[in-house]
Amino acid sequence: MPQHGRSGLWARPLQLCGPSGADIPNVPNKRTGSVCIGTKIAPIFFNTMEDAGALPIEADAADLAMGDVIDIYPYKGEIKRHGTDEIITTFQLKTEVLLDEVQAGGRIPLIIGRGLTGRARESLKLPPGDFFRMPHSETRKPKGWSLAQKMVGRACGVEGVLPGSYCEPKMTTVGSQDTTGPMTRDELKDLACLGFSADLVMQSFCHTAAYPKPIDVVTHHTLPDFIRDRGGVSLRPGDGIIHSWLNRMLLPDTVGTGGDSHTRFPIGISFPAGSGLVAFAAATGVMPLDMPESVLVRFSGQMQPGVTLRDLVHSIPHKAIEMGLLTVEKKGKKNVFSGRILEIEGFPLMKCEQAFELSDASAERSSAGCTIALGQEPIIEYLKSNVVMLKWMISEGYGDVRSMKRRIANMEAWLEKPTLLKADAEAEYHTTIEIDLNKITEPILCAPNDPDDARTLSSVTGQKIDEVFIGSCMTNIGHFRAAGKLLDTHDGQLPTKLWVAPPTKMDEAKLIEEGFYGIYGKVGARTELPGCSLCMGNQARVADNSTVVSTSTRNFPNRLGRGANVYLASAELAAVAAITGKLPTKDEYLQYSKIIAKDADKTYTYLNFNEVGAFSVL
Structure with a gap:
């Protein structure tokens, strides 16, 4: 393509991307002019391209191939074979504002420039200009509001926000992790940010702490002070996964974002973003948002013996496939969840740690965000614990102290008068999916190598397993206890290679105290530093071409290892696979599950820091 003097494009049926674009004169490490064409583009990537000044186009890319030369007509919504009238595919831009964003070099420069222009014209007593394409805002009165619409509405100072409306909700909590953190730092410098406007900004080091490269070590030494100096909270290498910490700093019914696709709050709602938008949200305290539609998933009935919460996570794509709302085949891909908010009901008493397992997996549905309708009781329990954790962090020298004290005060204020938003009975959803728990009688896995390819255990029984990974943000301490109790029944070394990586250092310490690390060692497991470990796939890897059972978030091709075939499953099923x-x-699985069922109440208890020795005295 370069020989034609045009941007090169490469294609797959699902997504087609342009190159990194052209250098911007006199601006180092910044490029412009990229194009991305995909049948579906996940929200976090769509947002990132908007921020970078690229042109993201959702269109059927099945007939586009490597080396094609094409002509794109943004105003007509057509893609033609170059130099001909042959229309390869058609499209409609998500919003016409995209055209202004491309001209401005990105969404953030457009927002800033549009605001400065408006204030300058107002100062000069000129009427508002009509040269910007303005975002759309719905004005009709709905029959009722969904929970997500109410949460975003509160963050905008209104009752609710309708799908399709542009808004700029207040960002109460913002998260940044270490692979995108250096880029976020660069964006913050570009914004001349000397202090965060978002109420709480947190930086983690979970993706690179275990096996840091020299450049990672530099980041570990320099990024904490940069964040703290601007009023943010910085974790330390080895502390654990961003989400497991950030979730404990949340306020109910608030809105936030984070530089990781799994920033999916179990209380409140978050819209994951790229490094540029995370920087903008942290610096300004707001975030641009085109409010998505919602898909309601309502659970009913009782969980059956041996069935775990991870199986319920996978029951969502499984049911959607049954209903014809989701397809595994990439050509003509259907995904009702893509770009929409996933709203889940049916578990009012679910613990917040468990709720995150559901909200976290909304990333694999390509959802824009997720809400879980929880009752007051589990949230009160969670916040009481989290207040103590934050006080402990202050006593351990974490900073910024002002930010943590402010969050503690806000948590305690909510605990004094706890109230929660609720969806209206008349709320309208794009689609409603009903799932009967009574009909889920065995584990549901996601088969290699697609998190949409949900299958029952009976349909994949007998597959030989080489390696097993128990870890990632999809796990909590209960999973490691359950796995440990199953592993304790096994004599000698396992026939598989087992990786164990708890999400936080607090989980690790408690598991050591309770003797589970002794069990892991006895069977020959490889225990990893608390953090992302194999899930990210950027450091330690499974053996080439191995078959793996993993509790990680996703099983994209080559993510955990080159040529690896990865089944996503619960920690309980993963432990059984490791043993057998x-x-x-x-x-066979149900027989093993009876071992856990004997004292499940003790196994699946969570870290309430107000009840844990060294923490409870604070």
Whole structure:
């Protein structure tokens, strides 16, 4: 393509991307002019391209191939074979404002420039200009509001926000992690940010702490002070996963964002973003948002013996496939969740740690965000614990102290008068999916190598397993206890290679105290530093071409290892696979699950820091 003097494009049926664009004169490390064409573009990537001044286009890319030369007509919504009238595919821009964003070099420069222009014209007593394409705002009165619409509405100072409306909700909590953190730092410098406007900004070091490269070590030494100097909270390498910490700093019914696609709050709502938008949200305290539609998933009935919460996570794509709302085949891909908010009901008493397992996996649905309708009781329990954790962090020398004290005060104020938003009965959803728990009688896995390819255990029984990974933000301490109790029944070394990586250093310490690390060692497991470990795939990896059972977030090709075939499953099923060296039958699995069921109440308890020794005295 370069020989034609045009941007090169490469294609797959699902997504087609242009190159990194052209250098911007006199601006180092910044480029412009990129194009991305995809049948579906996940929200976090769509947002990132908007911020970078690229032109993201959602269109059927099945007939586009490597080396094609094409002509794009943004105003007509057509893509033609170059130099001909052959229309390869058609499209409609998500919003006409995209055209202004491309001209401005990105969404953030457009927002800033549009605001400065408006204030300058007002100062000069000139009427508002009509040269910007303005975002759309719905004005009709709905029959009722969904929970997400109310949360975003409160963050905008209104009752609710309708799908399709542009808004700029207040960012109460913002998260940044270490692979995108240096880029976020650069963006903050570009914004001349000397202090954060978002109420709480937190930086983690979970993706690179275990096996840092020299450049990572530099980041570990320099980024904490940069964040703290601007009023943010910085974790330390080895502390653990961003989400497991950030979730404990949340306020109910508030809105936030984070530089990781799994920033999916179990209380409140978050819209994950790229480094540029995270910097903008942290610096200004608001975030541009075109309010998405919602898909309601309502659970009913009772969980059956041996069925875990991870199985319910996978029941969502499984049910959507049954209903024809989701397809595994990439050509003509259907995904009702893509770009929409996933709203989940049916578990009012679910613990917040458990709720995150559901909200976290909304990333694999390509959802824009997620809400979980929880009752007051589990949130009160969670916040009481989290207040103590934040006080402990202050006593341990974490900073910024002002930010943590402010968050503690806000948590305590909510605990004095706890109230929660609720969806209206008349709220309208794009689609409603009903899932009967009584009909889920065996584990549901996601088969290699697609998190949409949900299958029952019976359909994949007998597959030989080489390696097993128990870890990632999809896990909590209960999973490691359950796995440990199953592993304790096994004599000698496992027939598989087992990786164990708890999400936080507090989980690790508690598991050591309770003797589970002794069990892991006895069976030959490889225990990793608390953090992302294999899930990210950027450091330690499974063996080439191995078959793996993993509790990680996603099983994209080559993510955990080159040529690896990865099944996503619960920690309980993963432990059984580690012991047996294969995917068990349904009956074999249910026999093992009885071991956990004997004292499940003790196994699945969570870290309430107000009840834990060294923390509870604070």
